[in-house]
Amino acid sequence: MTRGASLEFDRVSKTYGAVTALQPTSMTVRPGEFFALLGPSGSGKSTLLGTIAGFVAPSGGCVLVDGADITAMPPHRRNIGMVFQNYALFPYLTVAQNIAFPLKMRRLPKSEIAARVDRALEMVRLGGFGPRMPAQLSGGQQQRVALARAAVYDPPLLLMDEPLGALDKNLREEMQEELRQFHRNVGATILYVTHDQQEAASMADRIAIMNHGKAEQVGAPHEVYERPGNSFVARFLGEANMFRLRRGWPDGPGRLRCETEESLNLLACGATSAALACVRPEDIVIGPAPTGRENCFAGRVTDLVQVAGSVRYRVAVAPGCTLIVRASAERRAVVLAKDDAVHVGWDAADMRFLSE
């Protein structure tokens, strides 16, 4: 098992002419961590990945692996493994030759290459696939070969650039499980780039949410989900009911009463108000009778969708204000229908203040 490397970005930035792809970014990835860079396309996550792999020369700052500055090191000497979105398997080489490639570049003896290739194939459950050509394999199998090829030389750091992006949904979920298992087995630090928040949340130890070339927030998935720092993070990671606030004033110990743009009165926990407040759809309770929560509103169901295990309602509570409410299947004792008059409510503790 490999010891994972630590990774540190020290004010790394990248500009292309007048275009800023990456604002000065500093963050640290701990040894052995599964760290996800999550963001929409063009958010700078692939640029950041490129600075580690060596394909992107930063305009400023430096990248450190285990404390050593690798910013100016050519890619082939960095000893970093990388898995690409479209696998990037060499089509003219067999599966075994593909996996042997990095070992050949390192001039290992033939017998050791053969042994390590076999071991790598076993690790990704492709024993016996060595003589096949990549084109003869399914997408999932090709990705496993790419994984074996990137890990066969035991790099302490593995980069993955949307490795499951080309697979269909079921296979993607299966591969997520497999990647987690893989991470436990190899022990290397993994830096995982994705735009799929569910994927990042289910696999990573920590997530960095990227937007407009900078990291908006870094933290464990549940932390970032429960305490989003700004409206982008709140919206990108799951759904959020967002309220724009006009003013706020203290109302009891540790409580703030706020007035929204729609003149709704909300009670939240906190000392100072911010520009925005949000509440997650699953924190709102819904029913035909008043809910008895600290924030309580009457409304009307305008739309409902059944999703696996829960129902997603749209409830109009005021002109111009429609809330999204997710009720889990067990709470659905009372079946609500479109146009039903309902009551929704949530506690002050479930409200989060956000910056823009």
Add this chain to the structure above:
Amino acid sequence: MTADGLTRGLARGGSAMLLTLFTAFLLAPIIVVVLMSFTNQLYLTFPPTGFATRWYKAAWNETAWFDASWNSIQIGAATAVLSMILGTLSALAVTRGGTRWTRWVASLVIAPMMLPHIIIAIGLYPTMLDLKLSGTYIAVILGHTVVAMPLVFTTVSAALRGYDPALEFAARTLGADGWQAFRHVTLPMIGGGLAVGGIFAFAVSFDELMLALFLAGPRTETLPRLLWEHLQQTITPVIAAVATLVLLFTLVLMGAVLQLRRPEAEPAS
């Protein structure tokens, strides 16, 4: 007749016309030359009045044709190699390099393909004289490379655009330096296109006359140049015989290109 039927009728008529034109302008001269080469007369005649292989024997007995063929093959081979190197380098620069100048560079590289050879010849002739290279192999090879390189550039550029550049990135992360990535990834990926371009370059050099007229000398007499000289002095059917052999050789090259262009047999999945 329906509109659809009319279109189909027109398409069929168009195809027939194209075939007729193709036959008339491309095939007919070739057939005439081949038929003339087997004449039993002392001069070029058409239609043939008899069948004889005497002019092939006559060509065989004249060493000048062999010398010229050997010159043409050497010059063609050197041109092909030089074009493959320069064409691949410029294709790499244009498809994988920066973005600002690439369109201009691409146009500049391709320009000699469209420029009349006479203009290139007029430009190169005094230059080669100045460099004291006139009449040498180097002069002819350089001249031919100017017009042959665009073909390699074109086929290699197409090959480079045909695959994901991530393959080379992958090789780099896996421990290959720049040269190893080129040798182990780029070269196998562009091999087919490079070979086809090389054959094209050879073929262009092999039947190029204009530049050879200006740049070659007595010691570097090429086959097209010798044919041209014969055509001006003695119009014997030897010319037709040699031309037919050149045609045969060209067909072999074309066959090689077709073989290389054939898509790889897809392995059953």
